Amino acid sequence: MNNSQNIFEKNIHDEIIFLLSDIGNFFNKKGDIIAKKAGLTTLQWIVLLNIARDPNLPIVQNGEATHSGVLASEIAANRGVSRANISPIISTLIKNKLITQKDHPKDRRRKTLHVSEKGMSALKSIQDERRFLNDRLFDMISNDDQTVLTHSLKRLLNTVSGFPHVEIHENVS
Numbered sequence: 001m002n003n004s005q006n007i008f009e010k011n012i013h014d015e016i017i018f019l020l021s022d023i024g025n026f027f028n029k030k031g032d033i034i035a036k037k038a039g040l041t042t043l044q045w046i047v048l049l050n051i052a053r054d055p056n057l058p059i060v061q062n063g064e065a066t067h068s069g070v071l072a073s074e075i076a077a078n079r080g081v082s083r084a085n086i087s088p089i090i091s092t093l094i095k096n097k098l099i100t101q102k103d104h105p106k107d108r109r110r111k112t113l114h115v116s117e118k119g120m121s122a123l124k125s126i127q128d129e130r131r132f133l134n135d136r137l138f139d140m141i142s143n144d145d146q147t148v149l150t151h152s153l154k155r156l157l158n159t160v161s162g163f164p165h166v167e168i169h170e171n172v173s
Contacts (some may be wrong), residue, residue, distance in 0.1 A: 035130050038122040039096070045126075047089045050075045051099055052115045052123060058157050069102060069112025080161065098122060 011136055031042035049057060051070045059078050064168065072090055076083045090113065093099040098119035104110035115123070 007042075017057045030133060034126050034133070037129070038126045040098075040122060042090075043089050044093060045123075046079070047075055047086065048093060048098060048115065048123060050078060051093075051113045052120070058154060068105075071104070071110060071112060075113075093119070103129055 028042055031045065035042050035045040050160050062116050072086050073083050076086045094101060097116055101111040102114065104112050
């Protein structure tokens with residue numbers, strides 16, 4: 001007998017998570033297509049947008065930097081990943097001359113990242129398509145609903161950013 005029906009029930013929270021996941025997958029696919037036109041991967045595009053300080057990116061960490069440029073650790077914190085995950089992307093962007101790095105003004109051991117002219121050209125080359133896709137997506141949602149959605153998603157992001165990373169173990173008797 002299949003007991004799977006005993007563990008599944010309609011749950012709005014589960015439904016929201018699956019919807020967000022599916023929407024994320026859609027944007028990853030579309031992002032790959034758009035980014036490729038600028039010679040980028042989606043992850044490189046997102047990191048480049050972070051370094052360019054795109055004001056539309058959700059910033060979990062304080063975005064009011066006291067220095068010019070962006071630290072790799074700031075990008076990692078804002079994207080919810082480790083610095084080790086960001087480092088190879090940054091290395092590729094430097095190698096491809098899309099970004100530059102400079103000594104931090106107060107700590108020469110740290111490097112600040114800056115978008116190069118070539119990097120800005122890459123971003124500009126795909127901005128219209130990015131805007132077109134985003135505008136088409138939200139044409140069907142009222143401005144008021146978009147505001148509510150943005151507020152709700154920011155609250156969710158802040159909530160998950162503070163979640164402890166622990167495993168939940170079930171007591172088995």
